[in-house]
Amino acid sequence: MKQIQVLGSGCAKCVKTAELIQLIANESDVSVNVTKETNPETIMNYGVMSTPAVVVDNQVVHTGSIPDRKKIEGWLK
């Protein structure tokens, strides 16, 4: 199962990002575990400065915006 974290201090966009990833995963029948990370120290340790950011299996793959559908489908493969 893929571990996906959404980094962000709880702003509306971060919530949307997490929901979108979960939605697309459900649609394409991929089992994922989407969690939200709001702790500033953890976010800092990933070296992320623009949120929302997405971490897939401990790799930062996206920062600064709500990712588009194509990108998300790419991570789920």
Add this chain to the structure above:
Amino acid sequence: MLSIFTTFADWLAYSVLGLEQGSKLGGSVQFFIEDTTKIFFLLVVMIYVIALIRASLNVERIRDYLAGKNRFIGYFMGSTFGAITPFCSCSSIPVFLGFTSASIPVGITMSFLLTSPLINEVAVLLLLSLVGWKVTAIYVAVGMAVGIAGGIFLDLIHAEKLLQPFALKAYQTAESPNSEPGIKTKLTLIERHEFAKTELLDILGRVWKWVFIGVALGAALHGFVPESWFEENLGSGQWWSVPAAVLAGIPLYSNATGVIPVMESLIVKGLPLGTTLAFCMSTVAASFPEFILLKQVMTWKLLAIIFVLLLTSFTLVGWIVNLITVL
């Protein structure tokens, strides 16, 4: 060119809605229609154009640029970047930590964070179109001065010692940041357009309600406060009116977009410029919601220091500007 909005507002308020020209209500409604249509038109055009130009500038590149700069150039550049990079207040914590863990002094980071809410392209454009270039120039100069002076002061008192322990540790043990350096790829025109479109929708989505609230307040002031009330009561810039304006601004919370239509009305009604600036900057920058956010990386003591610092500088700004404009 912008007079088309006046004509449109006159037509809608007096001909279509049948309000009486010169009445309080008529004047307020006319002001509201003129300002909202004009502001939204300017916002759409200017946010898009500026985002096209700014597309390749991001906080990662700014961090790389500020790291290792000479301190005094650093304060100035930090404040300048704060003025030209709009970012949502929900990003201020990651940005703060990103700068701090790249070993950029807290003062330079704070120059960036203090200037950012005060000055942005939207505010500058609105000021230019509503109150003219002189007030705009003073506003920008004052906003940057507060950011720079605030940053220098915070470094003088070694504000980094008052950070939350993990942030202080990150500052002291800063190696090269473990994130990727800012991407420097050249963007194509299509990518720039996509970026500008996203920015436009994002910023409009955030500020539209402030425009309505701000213009409505401005319109109410415009129509219902008697022409000479401010002039007679506060017009000579009584010394106490400035700290009073700063205090009045604290519980009010708006961003720069919302406060500028109010500013326009206050100036037109004869409130001295310094008092107006003090009130507006206090409304924009001294807001509790954002201070509570900063608590995640700072101790209460540092937060209190920054708060008092802001209030003091806005008061000083008000006095100085009032003094200059009287002479």
